[in-house]
Amino acid sequence: MDRLEAYLDDTDLKGYDPYDALNSKILARLSFNKRILRLIYTQALKKLPINLRPLLGIRKDYNPKGLGLFLTAYLKLYSLYRTEKYLQRIKNIICILEKVKSDGYSGYCWGYNFDWQGEVDIFPKGTPTIVNTAFIAHSFLDAYERFGENKFFEIARSSCNFILDDLFIFESNDSICFSYTPINKTKIHNANVLGAALLARVYSISNEAMLMEYARKAVNYTADRQSEDGAWYYGENEGEDGYWRNGINGIDRQNDDNYTGFVSYIDSYHTGFVLESLLMYTRFTRDLTYIENIKRGFEFFENHFFLKDGTPKYYHNKVYPIDIHASAQAIITLVKSSEIREHNRLLQKVACWMIDNMQSKWNYFYYRKGRFFYNKIPYIRWAQAWAFSALTTYYQYLQTSRK
Numbered sequence: 001m002d003r004l005e006a007y008l009d010d011t012d013l014k015g016y017d018p019y020d021a022l023n024s025k026i027l028a029r030l031s032f033n034k035r036i037l038r039l040i041y042t043q044a045l046k047k048l049p050i051n052l053r054p055l056l057g058i059r060k061d062y063n064p065k066g067l068g069l070f071l072t073a074y075l076k077l078y079s080l081y082r083t084e085k086y087l088q089r090i091k092n093i094i095c096i097l098e099k100v101k102s103d104g105y106s107g108y109c110w111g112y113n114f115d116w117q118g119e120v121d122i123f124p125k126g127t128p129t130i131v132n133t134a135f136i137a138h139s140f141l142d143a144y145e146r147f148g149e150n151k152f153f154e155i156a157r158s159s160c161n162f163i164l165d166d167l168f169i170f171e172s173n174d175s176i177c178f179s180y181t182p183i184n185k186t187k188i189h190n191a192n193v194l195g196a197a198l199l200a201r202v203y204s205i206s207n208e209a210m211l212m213e214y215a216r217k218a219v220n221y222t223a224d225r226q227s228e229d230g231a232w233y234y235g236e237n238e239g240e241d242g243y244w245r246n247g248i249n250g251i252d253r254q255n256d257d258n259y260t261g262f263v264s265y266i267d268s269y270h271t272g273f274v275l276e277s278l279l280m281y282t283r284f285t286r287d288l289t290y291i292e293n294i295k296r297g298f299e300f301f302e303n304h305f306f307l308k309d310g311t312p313k314y315y316h317n318k319v320y321p322i323d324i325h326a327s328a329q330a331i332i333t334l335v336k337s338s339e340i341r342e343h344n345r346l347l348q349k350v351a352c353w354m355i356d357n358m359q360s361k362w363n364y365f366y367y368r369k370g371r372f373f374y375n376k377i378p379y380i381r382w383a384q385a386w387a388f389s390a391l392t393t394y395y396q397y398l399q400t401s402r403k
Contacts, residue, residue: 001391007363008384013070013093014060015380016053018367021045022115023125024056038117049375064100064110066381067093068136073385073392075142080399094143097136098155102128105182106165107158109133121184129181130167133159134194141201153205160202160211163195165247172242175221176214185244187236189222190270193277196222197284204284212285214248219281222274223293230300231316232274233264266316268305268326272333275301279336291340298337302346305330310349322369324383327354328390335397351394354387 021042022028031037045052071093078086102109109128116123137159144152168179170187177187178195196218203211226232275297278290304316305326312330314323330350334343358366364378365387378384 001388001395003359003363004365004384004388004391007378008070008388011060011380011384013067013380014062015066015378015384016051016058016060017063017112017114018046018379018382019112019116020053020058020061020114021056022117023058023061023113024053026056028115035117035120035122038122042117047375049373049377051377060380061113062096062100063113063381063385064097065112065132065135066385067097067100068110068132068139069381069385069389071097071136071139072142073388075139075146076392076396079146080396090143094140094152097139102126105162107161108137108155109159109162109166110136111181118184123181123183127181127183128162128166130163130178130191130195131180133162134198137198138201141205153202156198157202157206160199163199164214165249167195168244168246169248170221170242170244171217172221174217175224176217177221177236178218179244188234189225189232189236190234190273190277192218193222193274193281197277197280200281200284215281215285216287219278219290223278223290226293226297230296230298231266231304232271232297233266234270235264266304268301268312268314268316269323269329271297271301271305272329276333276336279339283339294340298341301333302343306346306350310346310353312350312353320369320371322357324354324358324365324367325386327358328386331390332393335393338397347394351391354390358387 019042021044022031022038027041031041071090074086074089074093078090097110100110100113102111105128110132111123111125111127111129112132113125115125137156140152140156143149144156163178166182168182168185170177170179170185177192179185180188180191196215199211199215199218202208203215222232225236275294278294278297282288282290282294305313307313307319311319311322312327313319314321314326327350331347331354334347334350337343357369360366360376365383366374366376367379367383368375
């Protein structure tokens with residue numbers, strides 16, 4: 001953790017991202033406004049083990065989601081050591097996050113610092129997502145709990161307005177699913193319950209029954225779609241009764257006319273997001289309805305995403321690629337689940353494996369380990385922010401459990 005922190009001190013928390021190809025003016029022009037070319041360029045830069053970004057004119061930059069992860073991590077360190085260095089770092093990150101928020105929406109929200117091409121839609125730089133917004137709003141709530149400044153709570157509360165007013169909401173029976181962005185209509189489980197967990201946490205402070213009700217319905221949607229073996233697919237396909245509406249006011253249209261037909265899958269870190277979100281919902285609302293879903297989910301998580309030596313798998317049915325994001329989220333998920341089940345032995349194995357296999361002699365963490373070679377590009381959000389979040393989470397857990 002100290003080695004990674006030394007690396008971060010030299011970066012000012014700026015860096016590259018696996019998906020920032022379209023920040024290159026060269027590639028943007030050569031895409032000729034074609035979806036397929038944008039996808040090819042993005043995937044090529046993402047998979048190449050050699051970093052061509054400097055040659056393509058892509059600059060290191062702040063990534064909003066990465067900053068949210070760093071904020072929570074530095075708050076953990078400040079809670080342990082109360083040093084001026086950590087306090088100043090926290091203030092600087094908060095200042096940047098306020099500047100890079102997405103404008104023109106109902107509340108504070110955040111996207112990415114690059115254009116990104118989805119399977120159908122192009123998402124311009126700054127297009128807010130429910131995932132980014134939830135992570136960053138949680139970091140402001142962490143700051144609120146640490147310092148007691150109402151401004152931090154108000155920012156997180158306004159993020160709930162973005163979720164409820166600006167996103168599309170799919171409604172079916174006694175359940176809802178929030179869209180990933182205000183642009184597209186996709187049913188993604190981790191995104192849906194990440195939004196629900198934020199609503200539940202804000203509810204625990206503001207006591208607004210409406211927030212609790214929307215959180216419950218969103219959790220109900222994802223819980224109902226858990227597989228018998230305890231798994232969740234990344235998203236849902238078309239073919240269920242219900243309707244989409246734009247925000248909490250009024251019906252938009254029947255069914256999903258923007259269905260993309262994406263192929264769904266089961267992976268480690270998105271499963272971790274779902275489990276962590278369900279735990280948060282349960283803790284903040286004291287609603288025990290979904291405890292069995294959580295237990296079945298953790299059983300699947302433990303049995304399918306780790307090798308005997310602690311190697312964290314990306315997908316449930318194959319080992320490679322081994323990804324730093326999945327490794328880090330595995331640690332975070334196991335720590336957060338300690339309130340219902342102890343994972344100390346597995347935690348130690350995973351942490352030791354990640355450090356031994358993914359941290360370089362230059363202190364940063366690699367992006368991915370393949371069957372035959374590493375991709376060692378030091379991405380700031382995907383690798384460093386997640387690794388730092390995992391290490392500080394585990395470190396705080398060790399320090400507090402010893403007391």
